[in-house]
Amino acid sequence: MKWYEDILTDEDIIISSRVRLARNIRKYPFAVKMNKNQAEAVLNDIKDSVLNERTPLGSRFKFYNMAETEENLKLDLMARHLISPDLVKTKRESGALVMDDESISIMINEEDHIRIQTFAAGDNIEKAYDLADKIDNIMEETLDYAFDEKYGFITSCPTNFGTGLRVSYMMHLPCLERTGNIKQIINAVSKYGITVRGIYGEGTEASGSIYQISNQVTLGKSEKETLELLKNVGNIVKEQEMKMREALIVKDRIAFADRIYRSYGILVNAKRISASEAMDCLSDVRLGYISGVLEKKRPLFPINSIIISSQPAVLQMRAGSKLSPEKRDAMRAAYINKMFEN
Amino acid sequence: MKWYEDILTDEDIIISSRVRLARNIRKYPFAVKMNKNQAEAVLNDIKDSVLNERTPLGSRFKFYNMAETEENLKLDLMARHLISPDLVKTKRESGALVMDDESISIMINEEDHIRIQTFAAGDNIEKAYDLADKIDNIMEETLDYAFDEKYGFITSCPTNFGTGLRVSYMMHLPCLERTGNIKQIINAVSKYGITVRGIYGEGTEASGSIYQISNQVTLGKSEKETLELLKNVGNIVKEQEMKMREALIVKDRIAFADRIYRSYGILVNAKRISASEAMDCLSDVRLGYISGVLEKKRPLFPINSIIISSQPAVLQMRAGSKLSPEKRDAMRAAYINKMFEN
Numbered sequence: 220m221k222w223y224e225d226i227l228t229d230e231d232i233i234i235s236s237r238v239r240l241a242r243n244i245r246k247y248p249f250a251v252k253m254n255k256n257q258a259e260a261v262l263n264d265i266k267d268s269v270l271n272e273r274t275p276l277g278s279r280f281k282f283y284n285m286a287e288t289e290e291n292l293k294l295d296l297m298a299r300h301l302i303s304p305d306l307v308k309t310k311r312e313s314g315a316l317v318m319d320d321e322s323i324s325i326m327i328n329e330e331d332h333i334r335i336q337t338f339a340a341g342d343n344i345e346k347a348y349d350l351a352d353k354i355d356n357i358m359e360e361t362l363d364y365a366f367d368e369k370y371g372f373i374t375s376c377p378t379n380f381g382t383g384l385r386v387s388y389m390m391h392l393p394c395l396e397r398t399g400n401i402k403q404i405i406n407a408v409s410k411y412g413i414t415v416r417g418i419y420g421e422g423t424e425a426s427g428s429i430y431q432i433s434n435q436v437t438l439g440k441s442e443k444e445t446l447e448l449l450k451n452v453g454n455i456v457k458e459q460e461m462k463m464r465e466a467l468i469v470k471d472r473i474a475f476a477d478r479i480y481r482s483y484g485i486l487v488n489a490k491r492i493s494a495s496e497a498m499d500c501l502s503d504v505r506l507g508y509i510s511g512v513l514e515k516k517r518p519l520f521p522i523n524s525i526i527i528s529s530q531p532a533v534l535q536m537r538a539g540s541k542l543s544p545e546k547r548d549a550m551r552a553a554y555i556n557k558m559f560e561n
Numbered sequence: 562m563k564w565y566e567d568i569l570t571d572e573d574i575i576i577s578s579r580v581r582l583a584r585n586i587r588k589y590p591f592a593v594k595m596n597k598n599q600a601e602a603v604l605n606d607i608k609d610s611v612l613n614e615r616t617p618l619g620s621r622f623k624f625y626n627m628a629e630t631e632e633n634l635k636l637d638l639m640a641r642h643l644i645s646p647d648l649v650k651t652k653r654e655s656g657a658l659v660m661d662d663e664s665i666s667i668m669i670n671e672e673d674h675i676r677i678q679t680f681a682a683g684d685n686i687e688k689a690y691d692l693a694d695k696i697d698n699i700m701e702e703t704l705d706y707a708f709d710e711k712y713g714f715i716t717s718c719p720t721n722f723g724t725g726l727r728v729s730y731m732m733h734l735p736c737l738e739r740t741g742n743i744k745q746i747i748n749a750v751s752k753y754g755i756t757v758r759g760i761y762g763e764g765t766e767a768s769g770s771i772y773q774i775s776n777q778v779t780l781g782k783s784e785k786e787t788l789e790l791l792k793n794v795g796n797i798v799k800e801q802e803m804k805m806r807e808a809l810i811v812k813d814r815i816a817f818a819d820r821i822y823r824s825y826g827i828l829v830n831a832k833r834i835s836a837s838e839a840m841d842c843l844s845d846v847r848l849g850y851i852s853g854v855l856e857k858k859r860p861l862f863p864i865n866s867i868i869i870s871s872q873p874a875v876l877q878m879r880a881g882s883k884l885s886p887e888k889r890d891a892m893r894a895a896y897i898n899k900m901f902e903n
Contacts, residue, residue: 473891477832484826490819549815 221524222322223299225340228523229508232457233342234389234429235523237300238351241374241383242333242358243365249375250311250328258312258328265327268361269316269354276318276357280325285313294532300338305329323354330375331383333358340521342453344386344446370438380438384445387433388453389523393506394463395456396428404456412436413452427498427526432456464510479507483515487559491548497529497555518558525558563866564664565641567682570865571850574799575684576731576771577865579642580693583716583725584675584700585707591717592653592670600654600670607669610703611658611696618660618699622667627655636874642680647671665696672717673725675700682863684795686728686788712780722780726787729775730795731865735848736805737798738770746798754778755794769840769868774798806852821849825857829901833890839871839897860900867900 228234243249244264247257262284271277285293285306296302301324302315313328326334335358337350365373372383379385395401405415412435417425432453434445468475482503485492492500505522507513518525527533529551535542538550570576585591586606589599604626613619625638627648638644643666644657655670668676677700679692707715714725721727737743747757758773774795776787810817824845827834834842847864849855860867869875871893877884880892 473832473887477894480830480832481827484830485823488822488826490815490822545815552819 220320222320222338222340223524223527224520226521227341227343229505229517229521231341232391232460232509233453234340234391236339236342236344236347237387237389237431237433238335238337238344238347239385239387240333240335240351240355241331241379241385242335242355242362242372243374244332245363245365247332250313250330250332251375253311253328255312261332262312262314262327264362265325265333265358266314266316268358269325271361273360274357276354279319280316280323281319283315283317285309285315291532291535295536298530298532299527300324300336302326303329303334323350325354331379333362342388342450344388344449348386348442348446378435378437382437382440382442382445384437384442385433386445386449387431388449390430390432390453390456390460391428391502391505391509392430392456392460393428393502394467395460396425397467398463400459400463401430404459408432408452408456409435411448411452413448426495427502429502429526464506468510468512476507476512479503479513483507483513483559486555488556489552491545492552492555493548494529494531494551497551498526501526501529501555516559519560520558525555529555562662564662564680564682565866565869566862568863569683569685571847571859571863573683574733574802574851575795576682576733578681578684578686578689579729579731579773579775580677580679580686580689581727581729582675582677582693582697583673583721583727584677584697584704584714585716586674587705587707589674592655592672592674593717595653595670597654603674604654604656604669606704607667607675607700608656608658610700611667613703615702616699618696621661622658622665623661625657625659627651627657633874633877637878640872640874641869642666642678644668645671645676665692667696673721675704684730684792686730686791690728690784690788720777720779724779724782724784724787726779726784727775728787728791729773730791732772732774732795732798732802733770733844733847733851734772734798734802735770735844736809737802739809740805742801742805743772746801750774750794750798751777753790753794755790768837769844771844771868806848810852810854817852818849818854821845821855825849825855825901828897830898831894833887834894834897835890836871836873836893839893840868843868843871843897858901861902862900867897871897 244261247253247261266282269277269280270282283296293302293307296315297304297307299321301317301321303326306313306315306326306329311328315327316325322338324336335351335354337347339347367373371381374380374383392401395404408415414433414435416431434449482500486500486504501522504513508517531547534547534550542550586603589595589603608624611619611622612624635644635649638657639646639649641663643659643663645668648655648657648668648671653670657669658667664680666678677693677696679689681689709715713723716722716725734743737746750757754777756775756777759768776791824842828842828846843864846855850859873889876889876892884892
């Protein structure tokens with residue numbers, strides 16, 4: 220089972236918890252300044268450090284060399300949040316180590332030599348942090364990290380100096396979005412050093428009302444403080460979403476239900492559906508289940524998992540051949556129909 | 562069972578067959594020229610002629626005196642095609658005799674003293690004509706019709722002179738409408754003396770792609786010739802609709818199915834639906850069943866019956882009180898959801 224197939228991803232406004240650690244190896248220049256040989260050496264050092272027999276975890280990772288990975292597969296990995304848009308684009312010698320349940324992914328030679336990413340379903344930031352910490356410790360056994368007594372971990376971009384830690388919640392905020400209050404929220408949380416981004420991180424749009432909420436500051440704050448900050452702010456945002464939901468229901472319960480049920484009807488019945496319409500409908504239906512308004516059978520997989528599987532790149536991978544947008548829309552519809560049939 | 566609850570109304574492009582006979586009583590002036598006493602005398606003569614013990618049919622009729630019928634009930638009768646928009650509006654002493662299964666309705670003092678209307682499910686114009694002929698004969702036993710050897714039956718408007726017969730098909734023409742070919746059809750059939758009108762007759766719009774196709778000429782054509790003409794033209798129109806349907810399916814089968822299934826999803830799930838959206842969706846779903854594209858359980862009643870029951874006036878009657886449009890839309894949705902649940 221992949222981490223996003225956990226039913227927890229469907230039970231709360233906080234869909235998932237994520238942790239990212241930025242690390243660099245002392246003896247090499249930063250990724251942007253490396254030559255080809257150095258980049259390859261970094262790749263090999265990190266591979267060796269993870270894919271070893273020292274720990275039972277090593278055997279659960281799969282390595283992808285980006286130069287040898289075809290475009291479709293890269294986009295598929297990106298859709299599943301395992302690599303970043305930047306890693307898809309870079310010409311640099313780079314790669315990724317992905318754990319079987321997709322709860323850990325280690326990007327190599329992205330902005331930093333090492334980017335550890337961990338994922339946990341629901342409001343579970345400690346679990347994600349423990350995973351990241353564990354793999355960080357394993358790597359530290361064989362790698363000499365760039366570390367400074369004053370600044371902490373040294374990273375390619377100074378904004379990651381210190382802990383190199385970014386913690387984030389993927390949050391489903393349909394009611395804050397629908398009422399327009401999301402703008403105020405984004406503004407308010409920024410004062411606490413928290414940013415709100417779209418579903419695929421920096422510079423991407425929110426889709427299906429899913430927002431990524433994460434810390435901006437890594438210097439001068441301990442790991443524990445950073446986790447606490449995210450939890451506090453995340454839960455304030457969650458309460459605001461719940462308030463807006465109540466307000467919408469009180470204002471016109473039937474209109475609220477009508478939209479949710481219609482979206483359900485589309486997902487169950489459409490024979491062709493675009494990614495964007497699917498995201499919107501899945502968002503409505505997710506809200507329907509959480510609010511208790513939708514009294515219909517739940518789909519076979521959590522909606523979060525269906526969202527990931529409905530991404531163009533993932534469908535492309537599954538088809539194994541280049542699909543026209545129309546065929547992709549038909550394939551997406553068939554897949555979603557089936558998920559809801561169960 | 563009402564005639565429109567017959568499953569036949571859902572099986573063909575020709576939803577139903579209708580016959581109308583216009584008659585007047587010789588000794589009274591035409592309806593528009595009568596005084597109150599004369600109008601009342603006509604009402605009583607016709608009531609006596611139908612509601613008698615001479616035939617078993619008499620006891621199956623119910624009489625509505627328009628002056629004593631409340632507005633909501635009038636609109637409800639109109640929605641079920643039992644009285645015309647004109648009879649709802651007129652200040653004249655007027656009324657209607659309606660048979661229990663609603664297959665015969667006799668309007669009194671509408672444009673003519675007597676307007677016999679009969680209905681049969683599907684392509685069944687003979688059955689409708691036989692019904693009209695039967696009730697016409699019963700009435701003729703006691704009433705002296707205005708009849709001229711040269712002109713035939715004399716009617717208020719000379720366009721009905723002769724047989725006073727109007728035969729019509731209610732046809733479901735979604736594909737001719739969608740492709741825009743309906744305009745050519747209307748133009749072509751007019752050359753044969755056939756008119757195409759909306760669902761509630763003269764001057765009304767087509768709704769749910771339902772068209773009323775009927776003869777224009779009543780003078781110089783026998784009843785048999787009029788029936789033959791309608792059958793011939795009706796079946797040509799039907800073939801054109803089938804050709805357009807095939808063309809749409811061949812062009813893009815998935816798009817064809819997608820629209821039908823989405824409409825099905827809306828009817829099953831919406832919690833609020835306007836009359837116009839309901840008509841459009843019911844039309845799509847009807848097309849889905851007829852074409853074999855929609856592989857879902859059929860609703861509890863024929864779609865034609867659901868269309869009639871979803872009219873604002875019918876919902877109003879069922880609620881027994883004045884409803885806001887929003888409440889009506891919610892009530893319509895609940896009714897349609899239930900019909901499809903079965």
